[in-house]
Amino acid sequence: MIEGSPLRADAQRNRARILDAAEAIFAEFGTRASTEEVARRAGVAIGTVFRHFPTKDDLLAAIMKRLLAQLVEEAGKRDLFTFFTHLVAQAAAKKTVVDLLAGSGVDIRLPDAVGHLEEAVGRLLEQARAAGAVADSVRLPETMALLTSLCQGALHGGWDQQLQARTLTVVFAGLKRD
């Protein structure tokens, strides 16, 4: 990872381009889009994609990992409620994460990356509880469950601004007192 040889640098650049392309393609056409399409968008040959990610699932897993890391980063900048709101609003844009978290036939397990997100949300939850913004009885598992559920619902349901707000209102009320 700290290799400085020019070839490695090229390879790293290709890896990044492929990930970018894959994220865009899968977000636009779903994970059924072909790897060839990803290669085309990335401007590399198909063989290069498979050299970096021996399997399509490996490629999908890599995207997930990156997207989850971004979420963790975003979580660090917000409180629980704005993070929730932000995620739900962005669900469509993050189609790939949501879909992959949802399973969609692809077998991907990223305990670490998911674990990191869970930890980040856990911190937000503790802060919120400490501030009295969330009932004491609320635990992390159901918070995560609600988060992923709402993201999937928002993504596939095509919720408009108003529906997002109304739905979050109910959930937030539930988190405050139950």
Place this chain on the structure above:
Amino acid sequence: MIEGSPLRADAQRNRARILDAAEAIFAEFGTRASTEEVARRAGVAIGTVFRHFPTKDDLLAAIMKRLLAQLVEEAGKRDLFTFFTHLVAQAAAKKTVVDLLAGSGVDIRLPDAVGHLEEAVGRLLEQARAAGAVADSVRLPETMALLTSLCQGALHGGWDQQLQARTLTVVFAGLKRD
């Protein structure tokens, strides 16, 4: 149902067997499972599947319709909270409905069947509101949104009994007062 000819009876039996097989196969392997597999499970030739459902999408739509009708029927027997609980508990068994309601790339439009379910939930909501079990401000759209969200979450998240209960507790609290 008005048909009395024996041949029609055979055809109806096959149609039902194909639907049963398709429901099972798609629930187990996702909607990407092959039509051939469905035929095999149904114990009919592939041509028979396509005679009954000229397109794979037609087959998926037929499953959806049947599953949604079952939901509507179940809704008639329960109050809002037990219906919610029941659905979430059954999410995995109804994988196909949930997936199809969620989109998953398949283009299926069943406004009628979905509309019927929405109406049924609407009735449950009104009863709950009338009984003071749900806040006046809660409307049907967010109720449906929560329902589908939780089903997707439960399905893909593999929630255990306890997680289901805890998550529903939050949502029910939110519905009662927000």
Place this chain on the structure above:
Amino acid sequence: MIEGSPLRADAQRNRARILDAAEAIFAEFGTRASTEEVARRAGVAIGTVFRHFPTKDDLLAAIMKRLLAQLVEEAGKRDLFTFFTHLVAQAAAKKTVVDLLAGSGVDIRLPDAVGHLEEAVGRLLEQARAAGAVADSVRLPETMALLTSLCQGALHGGWDQQLQARTLTVVFAGLKRD
């Protein structure tokens, strides 16, 4: 063939309806059209078609036979040149005959029916020769060859009135003196 039982009459009527339907369908969509389509147009079940014509080729052969018989009848009412002109003009309408005479992958042999047409054209040729309208050296084989060639050309080339006339002018001039 002289059976008078009502069932036979029904069967004969069905046979005729199937032939009519087949002629129409194959003329419109080519011989690749499905037998099912023919049955639909004829208003009978697919099984009935196969009872009358055990094979699709049998059905095609039967159409051919009937169409050729019509040609023979028309030949009896015309002289060589007007028969030629008439046939070429009708080529598109008689798509099926032309196509089948042309082979199109279907293996059909109708020596008798073709023979009858050949005899009819032979008679026209003799008359024309006797009237000095055609050179003595012109024989039947090349006359038939020209007839079928022009029909195929007209059919597939989509000749307009003018092109038909110009092409026939050349051929007729060749028949008169060579």
Place this chain on the structure above:
Amino acid sequence: MIEGSPLRADAQRNRARILDAAEAIFAEFGTRASTEEVARRAGVAIGTVFRHFPTKDDLLAAIMKRLLAQLVEEAGKRDLFTFFTHLVAQAAAKKTVVDLLAGSGVDIRLPDAVGHLEEAVGRLLEQARAAGAVADSVRLPETMALLTSLCQGALHGGWDQQLQARTLTVVFAGLKRD
């Protein structure tokens, strides 16, 4: 041809093998023969055929183009009458062109390639007219019409040497004076 990479050479070789195989297969069995059969004869996998020709129609169009180009080349070496004679004699060998020019349900448009052939025949016609071998009133459209008609007739009629000669005699006489 400007490409120097060895892989490109391999691909070109395969492309040519596929075209050769397709020409042979379609000539022998008609355009209904399967693409799989073509791949088998070419000694490549089915995917390779579709990589080069994304659609069966694309493959057929490519064959046509090549065959038509050969005809144009042959036209350059002959006068109108020997070209006619040559084409008719070769009709069976060029089954695919003839069939495709004739339509046969396949939707292929090659205005350029066909146009080139028409131009070549046009030049032969002018030469023949200039030499007084063809009547002044004969125009290109009917010349082409006769050419294609006779090819189709010869192909499907299975004319022997003698019949070819006799038929051409009539047509040539018609071209000389009409």
Place this chain on the structure above:
DNA sequence: TATGAATGAGTATTCATTCAT
């Protein structure tokens, strides 16, 4: 005899993956 449901081999096409250059 008519019906039309069932059969199943066959077809074009796609796509993850391999491998020669």
Place this chain on the structure above:
DNA sequence: TATGAATGAATACTCATTCAT
């Protein structure tokens, strides 16, 4: 290491033909 051509299993769908009713 990158390329992109080749592979071939898989998939949705068609259609001539059979056969139970």
